Amino acid sequence: MAETPSTELANQQQQLVVEADANQRELAGDEKAAVLLLALGPDYGKPIFKELDDIEIRQLSRAMSQLGPITQDMLDTLFVQFITSLTTNGDLAGNVDSTERLLLSFLPQERVDMIMEEIRGPAGRNIWEKLSNVQEDVLASFLKNEYPQTISVVLTKISTEHASKVLANLPDDLALDVIQRMLAIEPVQKEIVEKIENTLRTEFMSTLSHTRRRDSHEQMADIFNAFDRQTEARFLTALEERNLESAERIKALMFTFEDLGNLDGTAIQTVLQQVEKPLLTLALKGANDETKEKFLANMSARAAKMMRDDMDAMGPVRLKDVDEAQSGMVNLAKDLAAKGEIVIAKGGNEEEMIG
Structure with a gap:
């Protein structure tokens, strides 16, 4: 019986070999990933492997099996590069076409078509479920600038519990106006609902995902918390030499x-x-x-x-x-x-x- 990629990976798993007299060299992309995952070990590496597809697992397995010894300097440099890339702010822009091209580079056409159908498809698909996961004060802050009738439509579309919390965060006069309109609300035309959904998707959800992205220094602080004492001290010292400000922010968040x-x-x-x-x-x-x-x-x-x-x-x-x-x-x-x-x-x- 043929081995599955996960079985192949389990058979090839090895401890990262760090030797002072190993050959110093530049690591390729797949080698960097292999070193990083071997250094993390099974406990912390396993959740990452679960997110990879079969092709990626096979590629990493091959890289791990051919990696050979790694010097301490190579390991330190790799981790500092990784930390720096996560803690350095950069601006990215994307659109539907670039997203589709990226997905096609590592996913089958059918899966990409399903994902893109949701993105390009009916404007309201899943939008109300997404709104129900938005913090009530954040949603109320956005809605308070909309017409009371628009707010009433939105609140009738999300969960009752969440709607009550959003209402409580609106100014009293506006909240009472919205309550009266919700009491007297009649079926809303499909075109109006779609217009509201488009507004929420383009003006609110996209902005929310950008502005509320998790701080990279906080994420790195959690990673450092998982290190043993020696590894933590080694990488913090190396990072302080390259980016003292980021190192200080990480230490403050740990x-x-x-x-x-x-x-x-x-x-x-x-x-x-x-x-x-x-x-x-x-x-x-x-x-x-x-x-x-x-x-x-x-x-x-x-x-x-x-x-x-x-x-x-x-x-x-x-x-x-x-x-x-x-x-x-x-x-x-x-x-x-x-x-x-x-x-x-x-x-x-x-x-x-x-x-």
């Missing part, structure tokens, strides 16, 4: 294990209730004294004594294991913040970090 010590007692206790004891013990074993004492102070006297005894009994531990445990606690805190159970702020500002 949320580290030490930042957990800036949470207030209630938030720390919430984290303590959720974290597994072995993970906590290992993470605190390698923590600085201030962070360690902050966590111990939020335990009962008996639990704190047991934790100290457990840390003493562990003896020496590998820095790699400590890094993984502390990263696990940082991820747990982020998950709790996403659920609204605690509030965290990046940058280690104690006054901004509350539970």
Whole structure:
């Protein structure tokens, strides 16, 4: 039975070999991708592979199998190039034709036709679903400059819950006018609805996708958070030499294990209730004294004594294991913040970090 691309990739997976005396050379495009994914390892590389098609996986597999040793300088240069490209602002412009040409370069004609049909097709296709995912204050800020009748049509097309939040963000007089028009609204002509949909698509959604694009420094800060300590320090030092401003912005946005010590007692206790004891013990074993004492102070006297005894009994531990445990606690805190159970702020500002 023939191997699938994913099986082929699994069979060819290797650890990135970094040697000081390897041949220094310029990497080709597919080699750069191969080095980057090997350096990320299976845990962080797997989600990327899931986004690739069969041809791309085969190409990367071939590049990985033929890569050979990489010098530390080559690896450092590649990561700095990657970081710089993500943190350097640039202007791009596109249109329907250029988009179609790009898609045809790596997708079958049938898939491209389906995608382009949605783009070129009926103006309202999926627009109302997209509007329902737009933050209510942002949508209200745009709609408040439209005619009340137009606003009433839009609010009847989106979900009731979202419409109520948008209404609450409109000026009172305008909101009351819109409510009255919604109460008396009659079936709207198809041409009017299509005109409103076109306006929303061209004047609002396109602008929104540009202006609300995630900050590249924030994205890179998340990537740096996932590095082990040595890798983080190495790339930050290299980046500081090339682009000090970007390096400083990334450091300010990073949320580290030490930042957990800036949470207030209630938030720390919430984290303590959720974290597994072995993970906590290992993470605190390698923590600085201030962070360690902050966590111990939020335990009962008996639990704190047991934790100290457990840390003493562990003896020496590998820095790699400590890094993984502390990263696990940082991820747990982020998950709790996403659920609204605690509030965290990046940058280690104690006054901004509350539970």
